[in-house]
Amino acid sequence: xxxxxxxxxxxxxxxxxxxxxxxxxxxxxxxxxxxxxxxxxxxxxxxxxxxxxxxxxxxxxxxxxxxxxxxxxxxxxxxxxxxxxxxxxxxxxxxxxxxxxxxxxxxxxxxxxxxxxxxxxxxxxxxxxxxxxxxxxxxxxxxxxxxxxxxxxxxxxxxxxxxxxxxxxxxxxxxxxxxxxxxxxxxxxxxxxxxxxxxxxxxxxxxxxxxxxxxxxxxxxxxxxxxxxxxxxxxxxxxxxxxxxxxxxxxxxxxxxxxxxxxxxxxxxxxxxxxxxxxxxxxxxxxxxxxxxxxxxxxxxxxxxxxxxxxxxxxxxxxxxxxxxxxxxxxxxxxxxxxxxxxxxxxxxxxxxxxxxxx
Numbered sequence: 442x443x444x445x446x447x448x449x450x451x452x453x454x455x456x457x458x459x460x461x462x463x464x465x466x467x468x469x470x471x472x473x474x475x476x477x478x479x480x481x482x483x484x485x486x487x488x489x490x491x492x493x494x495x496x497x498x499x500x501x502x503x504x505x506x507x508x509x510x511x512x513x514x515x516x517x518x519x520x521x522x523x524x525x526x527x528x529x530x531x532x533x534x535x536x537x538x539x540x541x542x543x544x545x546x547x548x549x550x551x552x553x554x555x556x557x558x559x560x561x562x563x564x565x566x567x568x569x570x571x572x573x574x575x576x577x578x579x580x581x582x583x584x585x586x587x588x589x590x591x592x593x594x595x596x597x598x599x600x601x602x603x604x605x606x607x608x609x610x611x612x613x614x615x616x617x618x619x620x621x622x623x624x625x626x627x628x629x630x631x632x633x634x635x636x637x638x639x640x641x642x643x644x645x646x647x648x649x650x651x652x653x654x655x656x657x658x659x660x661x662x663x664x665x666x667x668x669x670x671x672x673x674x675x676x677x678x679x680x681x682x683x684x685x686x687x688x689x690x691x692x693x694x695x696x697x698x699x700x701x702x703x704x705x706x707x708x709x710x711x712x713x714x715x716x717x718x719x720x721x722x723x724x725x726x727x728x729x730x731x732x733x734x735x736x737x738x739x740x741x742x743x744x745x746x747x748x749x750x751x752x753x754x755x756x757x758x759x760x761x762x763x764x765x766x767x768x769x770x771x772x773x774x775x776x777x778x779x780x781x782x783x784x785x786x787x788x789x790x791x792x793x794x795x796x797x798x799x800x
Contacts, residue, residue, distance in 0.1 A: 454507065461503040462545040466532070468492060470500070471542060475529040480513050480521035538591070538787065543584065548738075550577045551745035559745055568697075568752030571645070577746065582648070585690065586625040588788075593626055594633050596787045601717060601795065606686065610634040614685035617642060619671055619706060620692025624652025624664070631656070631664035640684070641666040642674075672698035674705030684709050688717040691791065694763050695747050697756025703775035710798045716777070718768070718794040722784070725764030735790070765792065772796060 465471055473490045474481070483501065487494040501522055504510035509532075511523045524532075532542035554577050558569040571578075599607055610616070613636035618627045621641030631639045641664070643649050649666045656664040671692075674680050687706050696702045706716055721739065723730055730736045743761035752758035759767075765782070772780055777796040785793055 457503060458507045458509070459545050460549055461500055461507070462509065462532075462542065463549045465500060465504070466542045466545055469534075470497070471524060471529065471532040472534055474510070474522070474524035475526075475533045475535065478526075480511075480515070480523040482515065482519055482521055486522065544738075546580060547577075547742055548745075550580055551742065555745050555749070559749060562749055562752075566752075568754075568756060568758065569746075569749035570753060571750055574746060574750075582622050586623060589626045589629060589690075592787045593629055597785070598630075600783070600785065600793075602715060606715070609685065610637050613637050615683060615711070616640070617684040617687045617709060619687060619689040619702070620695070621652060621666070622648050624649075624655055624666060626688070626690065627652065627664050627666075628656050628659055628661060631661045632659060635663060637663065639664045642669050642671065644668060644670045671696060671702035671705055673701075675701065675708045680705075680709045682709070682711045682714075685711050685714045686717070687714070688719070690719045691721070693718055693768075694720055694759050694761050695750055696759070697751050697754045699751075699757060699759050699763075700771050700775060703771055703777075707776040707798070712798055713800045714798045716796040716798075718772070718796065719788070719791050720768060720794065721761050721763075722790060722792045723762050723764045725762075725766040725768075730762065730764075768792075768794060 468490065470486070470490060470492070473486065477485070477489060481489075483494050483498050486492070486497055486501075490497075501510060505512045505522070509524075509528060511525060513521050513523065515521050530536050531539055534540060534543075536542070551574075554574045555569050558573055561567070562569060598610070601607075610630070611634060613634075615638050616627075616630060617640045618624075618630075619642050621627050621643050622645070624641045627639045627641040630637070641649070641652055643652075643666075646668050649668050652666050656666070687710060689706070693699050693702060710716055723733060723736075723739065730740075733739070740762055746761075748758045748760035751760065769780060769782075772794065778799070779797040781795040781797075783793040783795065785791065
């Protein structure tokens with residue numbers, strides 16, 4: 442067998458493993474095995490999980506041959522299954538920031554949402570409407586919301602401008618989250634810094650409706666939301682120099698017109714204000730991403746979602762892997778002269794582009 446045929450075998454096996462692990466993660470089988478913490482039979486797993494033993498048996502075959510779960514035998518010869526703690530520490534919800542199991546769901550979700558539309562796009566060049574991705578968008582919102590709840594107040598905000606932003610937020614400033622989604626980041630900040638005023642902007646009406654409801658339930662009077670296309674902000678007088686701090690978490694690369702969105706952000710930023718753009722850590726040159734540890738995965742997510750969504754409305758189709766060089770170039774073209782790049786311990790996938798408006 443040639444080296445490349447072996448490589449194809451690996452690809453097919455890993456694709457199958459990703460699919461099966463996504464099923465296992467969604468049904469919390471890894472979490473249950475971690476809690477059981479001993480070799481157990483199929484029937485014991487079925488009893489603990491409430492799942493059907495025949496489906497479990499077939500799924501376990503994938504996990505055993507994929508060397509995710511260990512197979513052994515009870516004294517009576519019955520098969521038993523054990524999830525090693527060193528595997529569980531990357532696969533279960535208890536793993537926290539080390540949890541990689543959650544990401545196994547992305548490719549299967551994108552396949553079910555957009556496979557036919559993306560195949561058609563190869564022939565037509567058309568984008569894929571945002572409306573094609575309800576399940577994937579729901580998943581990504583949950584992922585983003587969980588990250589914000591874990592790191593936003595205690596890790597990210599203290600890292601901005603050497604903790605100077607915290608002091609300003611405490612005293613009271615005007616803040617905007619562009620691409621705010623369900624408003625989790627805005628509402629967390631509004632609750633933590635009651636003297637500051639927060640605005641969430643997103644073009645997804647359902648997300649904004651959910652954000653407003655959540656703010657109301659939390660009793661927040663300093664959080665407001667607008668349904669608005671980021672590319673259409675520039676020139677609106679009511680937004681001119683309105684905000685002292687603006688943030689965009691993994692939002693710019695999905696924009697159909699990212700340069701116009703960045704120009705809008707620069708237009709909204711008050712003198713001396715700051716803009717935090719959190720976006721993917723990669724190069725704009727494919728050759729420089731060959732050794733990226735998550736390169737194929739990230740390009741695949743971009744192909745199936747970020748790029749085709751960005752092609753809508755005669756868009757640029759920037760894609761997730763637009764990279765540092767293009768990001769800096771667009772920021773400068775949008776009018777940002779002072780750009781600082783920082784890697785983040787709590788988020789190894791992304792870079793923090795901190796942009797300052799002169800006084």
